[in-house]
Amino acid sequence: MATTEALDSEISDLYARISTLQAHRANLASILLSQPHLQPRLEQRPVLHERNRRNAAKIVEKQAKRNIENVYRACAGVTAYKVKDPDPYAVDNGNILGVRIEVSIGGKFVETYHVLFNRPNAQHKNMLKIHKHTIPPCIPLQPLANKWLPITRKDAETTTEQNLLKFGRSLRKELVSWHLRLEAVEKLRVEAGLENKSAEREEERAESTIGKVLNTFVSDDEDEEDEERTRRRRDGPVRITDIEADTAVREITVTWSDGRAAVVKVAKDGQIEKAAVRFEDGARDSALVRKAVGRIEGLIQRLTA
Amino acid sequence: MAPNTTTTVPDYKNIPHSHRLPVTHREVQRTFNKLSRQSLISLAHQWLSKKNRDFCRPYLLSDRDADDEDEEEAYTPAQSFEELQEVYKELAARKGGKREIQDRILEGDWRTGISMYQLATAEIQYLLDHPNSLRWTAKRLAKIPNAKSAVLDMEVTNDSEHLPRFQAQTFMSNLARELTPLMKAHYLLTKIKTLPMTILRVYIHDSPYSSEASLAATTASPDSARSVFFIWPNGSPFVYSSIANHLGQIIGDDGKHLRDIVQQAIPKAFSRPSARYQLASTNFTTKSLEALLTYRGPGRGNAAAGGWSIFQDHSFSQNALDFITTQRERGDAHEKSGADKEASTGAKPGPGRPKRTLDDTESPEAKRRREVAEGRFGSSAKPNDGQGLERVEVRIDDPFPAIPNTSAQQEVDTSDLNPGPTSRNRKGRPSVLDRSLEEVEELQNEEAWVPDVRVVFRGSHVFAGIRQLVEQGVIDGEKMPGWMTGEAGVTIGAVKEGRIRTKKDHIPGV
Numbered sequence: 117m118a119t120t121e122a123l124d125s126e127i128s129d130l131y132a133r134i135s136t137l138q139a140h141r142a143n144l145a146s147i148l149l150s151q152p153h154l155q156p157r158l159e160q161r162p163v164l165h166e167r168n169r170r171n172a173a174k175i176v177e178k179q180a181k182r183n184i185e186n187v188y189r190a191c192a193g194v195t196a197y198k199v200k201d202p203d204p205y206a207v208d209n210g211n212i213l214g215v216r217i218e219v220s221i222g223g224k225f226v227e228t229y230h231v232l233f234n235r236p237n238a239q240h241k242n243m244l245k246i247h248k249h250t251i252p253p254c255i256p257l258q259p260l261a262n263k264w265l266p267i268t269r270k271d272a273e274t275t276t277e278q279n280l281l282k283f284g285r286s287l288r289k290e291l292v293s294w295h296l297r298l299e300a301v302e303k304l305r306v307e308a309g310l311e312n313k314s315a316e317r318e319e320e321r322a323e324s325t326i327g328k329v330l331n332t333f334v335s336d337d338e339d340e341e342d343e344e345r346t347r348r349r350r351d352g353p354v355r356i357t358d359i360e361a362d363t364a365v366r367e368i369t370v371t372w373s374d375g376r377a378a379v380v381k382v383a384k385d386g387q388i389e390k391a392a393v394r395f396e397d398g399a400r401d402s403a404l405v406r407k408a409v410g411r412i413e414g415l416i417q418r419l420t421a
Numbered sequence: 422m423a424p425n426t427t428t429t430v431p432d433y434k435n436i437p438h439s440h441r442l443p444v445t446h447r448e449v450q451r452t453f454n455k456l457s458r459q460s461l462i463s464l465a466h467q468w469l470s471k472k473n474r475d476f477c478r479p480y481l482l483s484d485r486d487a488d489d490e491d492e493e494e495a496y497t498p499a500q501s502f503e504e505l506q507e508v509y510k511e512l513a514a515r516k517g518g519k520r521e522i523q524d525r526i527l528e529g530d531w532r533t534g535i536s537m538y539q540l541a542t543a544e545i546q547y548l549l550d551h552p553n554s555l556r557w558t559a560k561r562l563a564k565i566p567n568a569k570s571a572v573l574d575m576e577v578t579n580d581s582e583h584l585p586r587f588q589a590q591t592f593m594s595n596l597a598r599e600l601t602p603l604m605k606a607h608y609l610l611t612k613i614k615t616l617p618m619t620i621l622r623v624y625i626h627d628s629p630y631s632s633e634a635s636l637a638a639t640t641a642s643p644d645s646a647r648s649v650f651f652i653w654p655n656g657s658p659f660v661y662s663s664i665a666n667h668l669g670q671i672i673g674d675d676g677k678h679l680r681d682i683v684q685q686a687i688p689k690a691f692s693r694p695s696a697r698y699q700l701a702s703t704n705f706t707t708k709s710l711e712a713l714l715t716y717r718g719p720g721r722g723n724a725a726a727g728g729w730s731i732f733q734d735h736s737f738s739q740n741a742l743d744f745i746t747t748q749r750e751r752g753d754a755h756e757k758s759g760a761d762k763e764a765s766t767g768a769k770p771g772p773g774r775p776k777r778t779l780d781d782t783e784s785p786e787a788k789r790r791r792e793v794a795e796g797r798f799g800s801s802a803k804p805n806d807g808q809g810l811e812r813v814e815v816r817i818d819d820p821f822p823a824i825p826n827t828s829a830q831q832e833v834d835t836s837d838l839n840p841g842p843t844s845r846n847r848k849g850r851p852s853v854l855d856r857s858l859e860e861v862e863e864l865q866n867e868e869a870w871v872p873d874v875r876v877v878f879r880g881s882h883v884f885a886g887i888r889q890l891v892e893q894g895v896i897d898g899e900k901m902p903g904w905m906t907g908e909a910g911v912t913i914g915a916v917k918e919g920r921i922r923t924k925k926d927h928i929p930g931v
Contacts (some may be wrong), residue, residue, distance in 0.1 A: 142745045149746070179746045189741040202728060202797055203903030205919025214732075218741050225741045229721070230732040246928045248908075250721040250733040253657040256583040258928050263577065286577065329473075329542075330589035330610040330619070363617070363656020363719050366582065383580045 149179035190225070193218050194284045201234070201247075208235045212247060215280075217288045219295045229291055231257075233280075243267065244278060254364035255290050293384045297365035300386060300412045304368075307416040308356040356416070368412075370419065376401065378408060378419065386412040434631045435597050436607035436624070438476035438541075441534030443637050444527040448647055449535045452543050453527060458519035460546050465509045465526060468539055469502055476538035479505060479530040496529025505530060537636075541609035541622045544648060544665060549615065552710040555650065555663040559705040559717040562658045562688060565697040584658050585691045585698055587619070595690035596683075603682055605631045616710070617719055621651040622665070625679045649680045651687065652710075656719040660687060660700065661710075704911040712808040716910045724930025727884070727908025731799040786894070793898035794891040797906050802884040809882030810912055815904065816854045817876065818917040820869030854913060883907075 154176050163169045189195050194217050201210030213233045218225050229251055233244040244265060251257045264283035266276045305311055358371040370378040375396030380388045391408035393401040407418045442449050456464070468477035482498045499505045512522060531539070548554060562585050577583075589610055600606055607624040625647055628635050652661040664680050688698040705717055715722045721733045731737040801808075854875060856864070864871045880886050884907035891898040896905070902919045903909070909921035910929065916922070923929065 142747055145747045146745045150744070175747065179744075182744060182746050186741050186744060189738075201903070202899075203906075203908075203919070204900055205902050207920075216738060220741075228735065228738045228741070230725070230738070232729070232732070246724075248725050248729045248732070248929065250725045252719060252721050253659075253723060253930070254584060254719065256577050256581070259577045259581075259583055261928055290577070328612045328614070330593075330612055362587075364584070367586075385579055387579075389580065 146179060149176050150183055155180075189216065189218055193220075194288050199232070206234070208238075211235065213244065215284055217284070217291055219288075219292050221295055221299050226295060227291075231284075231287070242278070243276075244280060251287070251291070252363075255287070255294060257287070260286055260290070290384070293386070294364065297361075297382060297384075297386055297412065301359065301361045301365055301368060303413070304416050305359050308359055308370075308420075310356065310359060356420075368415070370415075378404065380408050380415065382412055388412055388415060434605075435601065436537055436605055436626055436631050436636065438538035438607070438609070439478070439536050440607070440631075440633045440636055441536045442540060443534050444532060446535075446637060449527070449540060452540060452547065453523050453535075455547050456519075456523075456543060457550065458517070458522050459513075460550055461519065461522040461526060462509055462513045464539070464543055464546055465522070465530075466506065466513075467542060469506050469509070473538070474502060476536050477531075478533075478536070480533050481505075484533070496525060496532075499530065534633075537607040537624060538609065541607065541624065541648075542611075545609070545611060545620055545622060548620070548650065548665075549613070553708045555665060556706065556708050557652070557661040557663045557710065557713055559703045559713055560660045560662065560684075560700040561703050561717075562660060562691055562698045563701040565699050567695070567697070584656070585696075587653060587691075589619075592690050596686055599686035599689050600683065604679065605629070606683075616714065617655045618714070619653045619655065621653075622648055623651070623683050624648045625683070627675070627679065647676075649683050651683075652713075654714060654718045657717070657723075659703070659717045661713055661717070704913045706812070706912050707810045709807065709809055709811075712810055715808050723910065724928070726910040727801055727903070727906035728797050728799040729908055730801040734800050736800060787892075790894050790898060791892050794888050797891065797898055797901065798884070798888045802882070802888040802907060804882060804885045804889075806882075806885075809880075809885065810907070811879065811881065811883065812912060813878040813883045813907075814854060814913045815876050815921070816856075816915045817874040818860070818864065818871060818915050818922070819919065820871050823869075854915065856915075860915075 155173065158169060158172050158176065194215060197214045197216065199212045199214055201212050203210060211234070215231045215233070217229045217231070219227045219229070229249075231249040231251065232247045234247040235241060235243060236245050237243050245267060246257070246261055246265070249257065260283060264286065265278045265280070354372055354374045354376075356370060357373050358369070360369045360371075361367065366382050366384075368380050368382060370380070376393065378391060378393040380391040383389050388409050388411070391405045393404040393408065395401060404419060407421070408415065410418060444450075453461070467473060469479070479502075480498050481502075482500050484498065499508065512525075527535070535543075564585075593608060593610060597606075597608070605626040605628055607626065609622045609624075610619065611622075612619045626636060648665040650661075650663045650665055652663075653659070654661075662680065662684055664676050666676075684700065688700050691698045703717060705713070707713060707716075714720070716726060717723060722730070725733045856873070878887070884905075887896065887901075887905050887907075890896045891901065902916070904914070904916060904919075904921045909923075911921060914921040
């Protein structure tokens with residue numbers, strides 16, 4: 117048994133080593149290919165087969181294109197490109213203008229979103245219409261499009277003005293602020309010490325429950341009130357048991373172990389505008405409500421202070 | 422069953438979680454028969470946990486009456502909740518049949534009845550175990566345009582909201598207010614952990630009473646489905662609805678009618694003053710919850726289906742800091758080379774052109790077809806991706822292609838044969854695809870003959886099937902219209918000029 121295990125671990129070690137080396141090799145290759153003046157040098161040197169030279173030139177060119185593309189994408193944040201719709205029945209011969217929005221947080225590019233436009237109207241050639249996109253529904257794409265990219269009716273004389281630049285700018289703002297809010301909630305969880313615990317709890321709960329029942333309050337039986345009180349937990353110091361946010365991170369719910377719960381409303385820029393904190397018996401905690409209002413980042417500090 | 426001492430009068434209450442159905446009740450039997458051993462044990466654990474005990478009281482020793490003592494019992498009642506929890510933990514640890522657990526629950530620990538809460542959680546458990554067991558229709562909560570606030574609706578400000586806000590408590594009380602005068606119902610609203618969604622189960626009790634006794638008495642026809650499911654994917658304007666029918670159970674008109682009542686109440690429960698909602702159809706029906714979450718979910722896939730899936734799964738755009746152009750594993754290399762080419766040439770090939778013509782080793786034809794399929798379908802429509810649509814139906818609104826040697830005589834004949842599509846006597850219910858009056862008018866204004874042709878694709882995964890046909894060369898992948906790749910993201914629609922008709926000004930997928 118021991119030998120097979122040892123062999124298995126050795127094999128997996130080797131695989132890991134191979135993949136690191138391959139990654140390293142790829143890295144070195146792209147560094148090499150990005151050398152300045154590589155193209156002319158390739159042309160000057162004599163080679164055995166002309167085909168090899170052509171291949172090399174192709175690879176170098178590919179790398180150069182990628183470098184330029186990445187630099188633009190990384191620096192501009194919003195970039196445009198052209199693609200072709202493969203659908204033979206696509207409008208405007210399948211010409212598609214793509215807009216790519218990069219979201220970077222904490223020195224990393226976390227996500228790329230695309231909006232693809234076509235030109236459905238033969239008379240008003242400049243009019244763009246959103247054809248496909250990868251924007252999640254919690255981002256107000258339709259209102260933004262209504263505002264900046266109004267669609268001209270087919271029979272209209274003049275084209276209504278569209279502003280793609282402003283559309284891209286405001287869409288990017290929405291996307292970035294959403295990601296920043298997501299990030300902020302993650303940080304709040306870490307601050308409240310929920311990160312590891314929640315993972316554990318998740319495992320433990322995954323076996324036993326399907327989810328959180330939201331309408332336990334519907335119960336009309338009045339005699340249950342007493343039990344409710346007895347089973348209330350009073351053990352240990354009060355701590356935050358859960359921080360939950362909706363998908364758009366416009367509402368965050370904080371739950372304490374003594375049954376207190378706070379719901380705060382977050383504006384898109386991360387400002388907490390309104391808050392409601394209730395004790396388990398339903399009474400409001402106005403002191404905490406006042407503390408909660410402010411930036412999202414310091415919420416836990418303010419609430420626990 | 423506990424004797425019902427209170428008088429039964431019609432009232433305006435919901436059915437509480439703790440009301441019990443006798444274990445012999447048809448719904449109970451059916452639901453429990455379907456569940457697996459593991460699910461039953463996990464449910465029992467759930468019911469015995471502290472917060473649920475009020476709704477799922479088992480039969481304990483203390484509940485036993487003195488005169489029952491001499492009765493023969495297959496299962497001795499437990500002393501306490503803790504003891505029961507231990508019992509189920511032991512059962513979970515060892516192997517055994519499913520029947521053992523089912524009998525223990527129904528004849529032992531919960532012999533006095535299964536509460537509404539238990540039944541609801543059991544049904545939801547089954548739904549999560551078998552996500553393809555029900556047929557779902559996706560709807561969208563759309564704001565009813567308001568003349569006064571039209572300008573306000575358009576504005577995107579720092580604190581504007583474009584999605585209906587889902588607040589469980591408010592929603593439930595609104596829904597109950599809408600429904601209780603019409604019927605009694607039990608509601609269970611659950612936020613699911615494993616999937617990004619919230620499930621509402623409504624058990625419809627078609628009776629003026631909300632007492633336990635009236636629940637047990639089956640007044641409606643025994644075979645009609647009693648419960649309705651609604652799912653809200655988190656952070657999206659969609660609602661999926663379904664009637665929970667057991668296998669082979671027919672959804673009667675009653676069931677449909679009751680579902681419609683609940684369905685109509687839902688947008689009302691969401692509405693607030695100055696923000697009224699209605700349910701709009703999204704032309705999407707499927708059995709697969711996973712497909713629903715992809716096509717009508719909270720993520721990025723809603724408006725990038727079919728070949729456009731390369732835009733959502735990062736195969737079109739690498740990370741902006743990823744400079745490595747060499748060394749990719751094979752599957753990846755295809756897409757990447759396409760992306761690179763498009764960067765180099767002015768007009769990119771995008772999703773759809775054969776990506777590589779180099780290294781043709783074996784069967785160039787098959788390889789080419791595979792690449793065409795790759796281009797048209799991108800990373801979607803893989804046979805085992807769990808996102809199969811079982812039925813896709815389209816109506817072709819394009820004029821019938823002219824036959825080269827048609828004589829004038831034949832033309833006359835065809836116009837006689839086509840006395841207007843709506844007057845045709847189709848059997849059964851009117852279909853969603855029946856042409857509306859405006860559409861008929863529009864078509865009659867055209868010169869050409871436009872017959873009412875409908876194409877239905879059926880199978881376990883329609884678009885994976887079409888992809889395979891393209892790869893086999895049965896369908897010409899390059900001439901195939903885009904809706905056959907599933908990129909329109911509908912399961913029912915009308916095709917005009919080779920494209921699925923869409924509403925004007927409406928952006929797909931939001």
